[in-house]
Amino acid sequence: MKEKLAKLLFVLLIACTIVQAQQTNLPDSFYTIQDSILIKARDGASISVLVVRKKGEEKPLPVIFGFTIYARKTDVNKAKLAADKGYVGVYAYTRGKKNSPDEVIPYEYDGDDAYDVIDWISKQEWCNGSVGMYGGSYNGFSQWASTKNLHPALKTIVPSASAAPGLDAPMMNNVVMNFQFSWTYYVSNNKYLDNDDYNNRKQWSDMEQKWFETGSSYRTFDSLLGRSKNKIFNKWLDHPTYDNYWQRMIPNKDQYAKINIPVLTTTGYFDGGQVGALHYMRELDKYNPNANQYLIIGPYGHFGSQGSPDSVYNGYKIDSVANISITNIIFQWFDYILKNKAKPSFLQDRINYQVMGTNSWKHVKSLANVSNDSLTFFLDNSNNHLLNPQKASKIDFAKMKVDYKDRSSMNSYYYAFRLIWEGLNAGGGIMYKTAALNKEVEFTGCFTGQMNVSINKRDLDYSAVLFEQKADGKYFYLTYFMGRASYAKDNKQRALLTPDKKTALPFSNSYFTSRKLSKGSKLVLLVNVNKSSSEQINYGTGKDVNEETIKDAGGPLIIKWYNDSFIKIPIWKN
16 A cells, blocks of 8 residues: 555656647647747846747737746647647746756745746737736646736636645645655756656655664655755755745735636645645635636546546546546636637536536535535444444543554555545554435535544644445545644644643644435544654654654554544535
């Protein structure tokens, strides 16, 4: 399982474009290609720019613009596709990439640099004054970063699977994920991408296993790999809270309030960038309630949500109606906004989501409208750990022991690298199940809840994963949450737990999903403590987790999961 998880995480943030499934068949001679442009940012840094125009086009055209750290020589094909669609195709790159002589620094300058490129574009004779941005993953982040200071020429953004630094990359709910370490080399080793180094999965797997087995600190990754200090990664580790370093990379509340351009977001239920994508949407709704924004979300992964979904995703054959061309819809959107054509017929309302198992889409006005009721279940520690709709009259707990010093096994959580399971191993955790459902239930939204726990240490990282157990015994992966207890109430301020004191750990930042749960099925909740080679190990001392080693482990973690802990499942009730 660990090997498969590692492979998935290795590719989680590679994707850089929404148009990978469609490329032009015309040779370069049909285009005017400028691939060596350097423009100056306001602070003097150089930004490398690629421009592609269709030959024979003499009138100014709207521009489709992608800004990315993923510099590839094949980007010219993506820009050519935009030109084929009646636009000028422009790609620009994070400073230090492609032809830029500067240092590669992910995230920090992209918003300002994208603004400067848009300003340059707007002044070119081939631009009609209208620019639309697009792309996925890092490209999704750069679009939102560009809206911090909205350029008048920017008329729309189409962010897909958008990364949100400090929120879902390199850390999720304040827990750093190991695959981000290799990613820094991938994007910074050279002017393009270091595929040879990045795809040498054995070296990364060996490094992670060595770190896990030796119990060395998180900051030793560099030395374990036999390399000098990783400047980028270690800078990230210097900011374990969602502090100003991260916050300034994307819009603040005042800047969201000024975003007055249409936005189309695409993501998926199994997209590692979903948390970021929905964060931006919620913040825009919060600070600009009249914002003109749309969402497409379905049973897609990180790549599929950017352009061309997989008909079978991680073992699950998606409903036929979910097998749409997101790329086509995106270009229809650009035609709608930039060329005054009809709005894409698919967008029947602001929020467009596919209910797995129904072969149908639903369309509602806001994220708040995807559910109209909820089911609450408590962690009943009797009767083989029941998810009980009734709260127990007497408080008790289930005790769990995790020996951080024992490296013969891992406490693992289940990521969506497989959606259908013949059987389910608790992986050191505790499995809670509902009684069989007496009717079909449409589960749509993000499950929330509160874990009431006491531990003999000052902190822990834990996970809560939801499955549907079908009547035939098979399990279908639904959604999960992973987070650090000391940041449960505020990701900007660490609040350590008091040993052996019952503490409430509320959570809400889980993955959005939509699925019809069958009559006779059971909901299964797997709660666990993270102890694996895939992310940081929090030994619970209260010290900087990046500095902790196995020597800090002390005695085993003893955690009590109290029976007044609960989860809430958002549903649509007819």
